[in-house]
Amino acid sequence: MDQDFAHHLSEVAVSVELETPDMTLNIGPQHPSTHGVLRLIAKIAGERAFDVKPVIGYMHRGYEKLSEVRTYPQITALINRIDWVSGYANEIPFIVAAEKLMEIEVPERAQYIRLILTEMARISSHLIFMASYPLELGAATPLFFALRERERVLDLLESVTGGRFHPNFNRIGGVKPAVGSGSTTRKQIQDLPAGFFTQTKDAMGKVLDVCEELETLVAGNEIFLARTKGIGLLPPEVAAAYGVSGPNIRASGVKFDIRKVESYLPYDQFDWEVPVGENGDCWDRWWVRLTEIRQSASIIQQAVDGIPSGPLQAKVPKVIKVPEGQTYVRAENPKGEMGYYLVSDGGSGPYRLKIRTASFSNISILPWILEGILIPDIIAVMGSLDFVLGDVDR
């Protein structure tokens, strides 16, 4: 070989070795896997991402400030829009907090209706996950199965509340009388729509069937297994320190569900299990949610069988004024712990309403969990955390 050429080659090799500047990769804010508008700024070295910085705030609507200038009944319409894939579930902890301060005993039938609809919201939220998560990993078919059954559940929610996503159905002291009884002069209060219970039982049977179908479709798929098993490991102690809650921390083996320890709805009346994962990887997070759909369907079936008769509302004053006091009420929402710290000064609106949402804490883990991860796995891990940007930014 020509000596000059050999020298030249060695120089090239050296310069290639030396000049490897980090590349900055911008993901989002409009990327299908971000479920809203989340932006990630990542440093890329080779095929791996480092120093991932989530940028949030694109969906910030200032609900905590707006709550200070609104009355209690008006606020439920706002908070429906926090986590819009399970709008119904957002209302519960706020309404329960206000009822606590007013010392209102909610009739049992209203509590059962709340519970049934909350679990429906959970099923619909988890079915969205069952549809979108395999899609993000390249499997389109589960979407059609999951969304078909979700539509059935949403139809039931709509038949009771009049809204698919933003039901605005809870009132302080109970639930809104069903469609067609809005007049203040009408004394007779209508109950649930005719045939609701039979349709619900039918729909829950179908939801259980689709869980089987999804399991055969997805759990046996070698590509899905390769993309999720052992990816995005989340140890329980890290998850707890970051405030990660809900199915995400249960997938890490923490057997903790707020429905079991707090009494905001009568969950203790039913026989159900808290599913937990083993390793805390993406696969476990998928599996925990699938199992939770089955548990929710079973809770709804039991609640439909055992629902007591009685009024839908407790006696409440016409103008709602919440006595002075403060309390924190939390609930197990589909995404995790959602709670409201309500401070009242005796007025018709809160003095301060702190909204604790699950997705905010759940994605604060991103810089930790995405450190040193392969670029395609970013999508797999983000999808498995199942967040909604409305729930992050409020």
Next chain:
Amino acid sequence: MTTSPSDTDTAAHPLQEYADSVAEAVGGTAEIHFDTVKVVVDPSNWVSAFQTARDRLDLVFFSWLSAIDWSNEVAAGDPLSEEVEERFEVLATVGDLTEGNRVTFSTDISKEKAEIDSLVEVYVGANWHERETAEMFGIQFAGHPDLSKMYLPDEFIGNPLRKSFPLLSREVKPWPGTVDVEAMPEGPSVENPEA
């Protein structure tokens, strides 16, 4: 501050014993507000209280951190019915992952020197919550790695959740309230529901 009416009953609240034990361990005072255990600590004790809570009381789960602006002059919303001492109350809730215990710690800081030590060293999850509180209330967290803005544009001036911060849309056009509500035909009027 009011206590729950159940406190005034002869029987102690079922959470009283737990609240007292937490307060004793961290060196604060226990209050129970409608089934919420609140432990008030001194600002100088803030970080060490959480250290005790995490290491000795098994409260490993960081739920949230925020603040309340106790203010006699409000630019948006209803003013307080009674005069209060002007201050920020910083609140943070932690819980366990077994029994369902949860404790809200609280401390008061002055508005002139709105600063408190950061909890990031104890609970790493406090990072984003403190950033949000710093942005919304203008409270400084000493020892926090990055208090840059979270929601608002970088050039935004002001702290929206302070009571002195006006809600601009309300300034431009007052809330219509009852003005646009018409009484139901042949029904009781809105102004006088009992008629």
